Amino acid sequence: MSQLWSTVIRLIASDFPVLYADCLRGEPPEPYERAGIMTPYSPRDLADCPKCDEAWDIEVLELEGKAELFCVCPEHGWNRIDPLILRRWWLHLDPILDRFVEIMEIKGTRTPIMPNLVWKLGRRGQCQLIFVKYCREEHLKAMTAELVKHPKAVIITITPESAERLSITLPNRKFSLVETTQYPPNETLTVDFEKIEAMIAPEAVVPSQSVPRRGNRTVNIEKLVDELKAHYRSAKDHYYNSDGKILPRPSQADLARRIGTRQDDVSRCLNDPDAVLLRTLWKNAEDVRAILNS
Numbered sequence: 001m002s003q004l005w006s007t008v009i010r011l012i013a014s015d016f017p018v019l020y021a022d023c024l025r026g027e028p029p030e031p032y033e034r035a036g037i038m039t040p041y042s043p044r045d046l047a048d049c050p051k052c053d054e055a056w057d058i059e060v061l062e063l064e065g066k067a068e069l070f071c072v073c074p075e076h077g078w079n080r081i082d083p084l085i086l087r088r089w090w091l092h093l094d095p096i097l098d099r100f101v102e103i104m105e106i107k108g109t110r111t112p113i114m115p116n117l118v119w120k121l122g123r124r125g126q127c128q129l130i131f132v133k134y135c136r137e138e139h140l141k142a143m144t145a146e147l148v149k150h151p152k153a154v155i156i157t158i159t160p161e162s163a164e165r166l167s168i169t170l171p172n173r174k175f176s177l178v179e180t181t182q183y184p185p186n187e188t189l190t191v192d193f194e195k196i197e198a199m200i201a202p203e204a205v206v207p208s209q210s211v212p213r214r215g216n217r218t219v220n221i222e223k224l225v226d227e228l229k230a231h232y233r234s235a236k237d238h239y240y241n242s243d244g245k246i247l248p249r250p251s252q253a254d255l256a257r258r259i260g261t262r263q264d265d266v267s268r269c270l271n272d273p274d275a276v277l278l279r280t281l282w283k284n285a286e287d288v289r290a291i292l293n294s
């Protein structure tokens with residue numbers, strides 16, 4: 001993933017969505033500016049001293065008819081700085097959502113459900129899509145109370161961490177923009193449809209009634225293995241993003257909902273003598289070492 005996109009999309013899910021020039025890491029800001037995602041914001045009024053990396057006041061000197069900027073560090077003196085490194089941009093969510101809706105061919109009007117946090121995006125075929133900017137611990141209760149009214153909607157979050165948090169209370173199908181979008185340098189937003197389909201459409205691959213029971217079981221075991229592997233991945237990310245806190249293992253009821261089957265099927269799969277990998281993943285799903293080594 002482009003480093004810059006990864007920074008942009010995660011910063012947008014914050015209360016101060018301002019990108020500093022040192023986050024560009026060599027990628028051009030122009031495509032984002034053209035798309036209206038980044039607009040110039042007041043430049044930094046402090047600069048980092050190249051020797052101690054601390055931020056100090058800036059002085060402007062007129063040298064040979066040209067204004068030059070200097071960082072004035074009490075310890076390391078005056079160091080010339082490039083004004084480009086002081087640039088900052090305000091990041092805008094709306095152009096990203098507009099483009100996303102267009103690519104996904106979502107129909108309807110974007111309407112807020114909770115101000116600046118949750119919107120109805122519209123419909124894609126039979127499916128209603130709800131966008132959640134972020135869900136922190138303190139939002140979960142209020143958000144659950146709203147979203148529980150839309151049990152069939154697919155929930156789209158920016159970060160997998162928000163999706164994971166909502167999964168504690170809401171069985172809706174979900175995916176995150178961090179996991180399913182790209183913004184290659186000098187290009188435009190792209191969406192990984194295959195990944196989205198895989199994350200939200202389990203019933204699409206549930207075999208029909210005519211498939212023999214044994215075949216069904218094998219398919220469900222594979223799906224449960226995939227679900228638990230996905231859980232390990234989020235648990236690992238979560239561990240590193242939250243000072244070593246560990247995610248709870250999804251319940252059998254959760255897993256059943258995610259793969260579109262009944263809870264007793266999940267329990268049968270877990271007890272299947274052939275499901276060795278599945279049982280191992282299930283048993284170790286709250287073991288920090290197993291998660292970090294996965």
Ligand SMILES: [Zn+2]
Binds near residue numbers: 049050054073074076
């Ligand atoms: Zn210094």
